[in-house]
Amino acid sequence: MVQGSFTRQVEVGRVVLLDxxxxxxxxxxxxxxxxxxxxxxxxxxxxxxxxxxxxLTPLVVKGLPRGARQATVKKFLEKSGxxxxxxxxxxxxxxxxxxxxxxxxxxxxxKVQKLKNKRRVALGPALAxxxxxxx
Amino acid sequence: xxxxxxxxxxxxRYSRTAIYRKKGLYKIKKYDTxxxxxxxxxxxxxxxxxxxxxxxxxxPANKASRFxxxxxxxxxxxxxxxxKTAPLRxxxxxxxxxxxxxxxxxxxxxxxxxxxxxxxxxxxxxxxVNGVPIRRVDQAYVIxxxxxxxxxxxxxxxxxxxxxxxxxxxxKEFLAKKESKVATSESKVADQKAVDKVILEAVAKTPxxxxxxxxxxxxxxxxxxxxxxx
Numbered sequence: 337m338v339q340g341s342f343t344r345q346v347e348v349g350r351v352v353l354l355d356x357x358x359x360x361x362x363x364x365x366x367x368x369x370x371x372x373x374x375x376x377x378x379x380x381x382x383x384x385x386x387x388x389x390x391x392l393t394p395l396v397v398k399g400l401p402r403g404a405r406q407a408t409v410k411k412f413l414e415k416s417g418x419x420x421x422x423x424x425x426x427x428x429x430x431x432x433x434x435x436x437x438x439x440x441x442x443x444x445x446x447k448v449q450k451l452k453n454k455r456r457v458a459l460g461p462a463l464a465x466x467x468x469x470x471x
Numbered sequence: 472x473x474x475x476x477x478x479x480x481x482x483x484r485y486s487r488t489a490i491y492r493k494k495g496l497y498k499i500k501k502y503d504t505x506x507x508x509x510x511x512x513x514x515x516x517x518x519x520x521x522x523x524x525x526x527x528x529x530x531p532a533n534k535a536s537r538f539x540x541x542x543x544x545x546x547x548x549x550x551x552x553x554x555k556t557a558p559l560r561x562x563x564x565x566x567x568x569x570x571x572x573x574x575x576x577x578x579x580x581x582x583x584x585x586x587x588x589x590x591x592x593x594x595x596x597x598x599x600v601n602g603v604p605i606r607r608v609d610q611a612y613v614i615x616x617x618x619x620x621x622x623x624x625x626x627x628x629x630x631x632x633x634x635x636x637x638x639x640x641x642x643k644e645f646l647a648k649k650e651s652k653v654a655t656s657e658s659k660v661a662d663q664k665a666v667d668k669v670i671l672e673a674v675a676k677t678p679x680x681x682x683x684x685x686x687x688x689x690x691x692x693x694x695x696x697x698x699x700x701x
């Protein structure tokens with residue numbers, strides 16, 4: 337559902353990313369500030385949540401009835417396969433890369449540095465050669 | 472009688488030592504330096520002269536003093552604090568790689584062998600990798616990394632007494648000119664080689680580890696230790 341240039345709507349079934357980093361589904365809209373969210377399979381308790389503390393994703397759980405209780409939400413989540421789509425998405429991949437980089441140990445950082453140098457040393461002259469041949 | 476005054480809030484007219492003199496605090500003894508003498512015996516038996524006096528009498532061993540000081544001087548309170556060696560940080564154990572933060576080997580990554588009785592860490596480069604000999608280091612001057620090696624227990628001969636400098640060595644070091652160094656004894660060199668042999672075997676098993684120990688740690692732009700995981 338697109339309204340003008342807005343592609344992501346606050347609606348029942350919209351998958352949202354909480355500021356804490358977890359995914360949840362909007363189950364009911366409370367008012368202009370809050371929605372009732374639930375994430376039975378992602379570890380989010382059913383609760384009222386303010387929009388300012390979440391981000392809308394392009395994913396929607398289709399057909400979720402308004403105010404559905406936890407068991408129904410779980411059923412629809414699993415049926416839609418939304419979480420699997422999320423895992424594959426570029427957005428999630430970037431988040432995972434960021435957390436992986438932040439959790440590197442001192443030794444890991446050293447290994448990354450050495451491997452990056454190795455890659456540069458291998459790629460650089462090869463790239464220069466390819467450019468030369470094209471010219 | 473107020474002996475001090477305030478010029479500006481936080482600044483007084485007379486300094487702490489000036490006030491000390493003005494009040495004559497040098498004359499007032501705050502604490503009694505000598506602890507109160509304890510009497511070993513409380514009573515003694517004494518022979519008394521005279522036929523009808525009972526012959527013997529028990530009297531206090533030390534006669535009570537006729538004079539007491541006008542003011543009682545305080546006895547200093549006995550401290551209940553006991554000095555203990557620093558407990559080993561949870562992140563440091565035998566075989567942990569650790570970054571030295573101070574001293575001539577600052578920035579070097581080094582292997583922890585064990586904690587000594589004094590609380591200091593026993594540490595080695597290994598010497599062939601980064602030039603750090605078997606050395607003692609305070610764990611407060613160290614960043615513990617999560618990298619650990621599997622090491623057998625170190626020889627018990629490495630303790631605080633092992634590092635104590637003998638008198639003649641101290642003299643030699645004092646007399647030696649700044650340029651020349653006092654040579655390490657052969658036994659110490661042998662000890663170093665023995666300890667390092669085991670460690671180098673363990674180091675060889677992990678790729679990049681030897682290079683890692685040889686490299687120095689430094690911060691680059693945008694790196695903040697409180698935000699980094701070690």
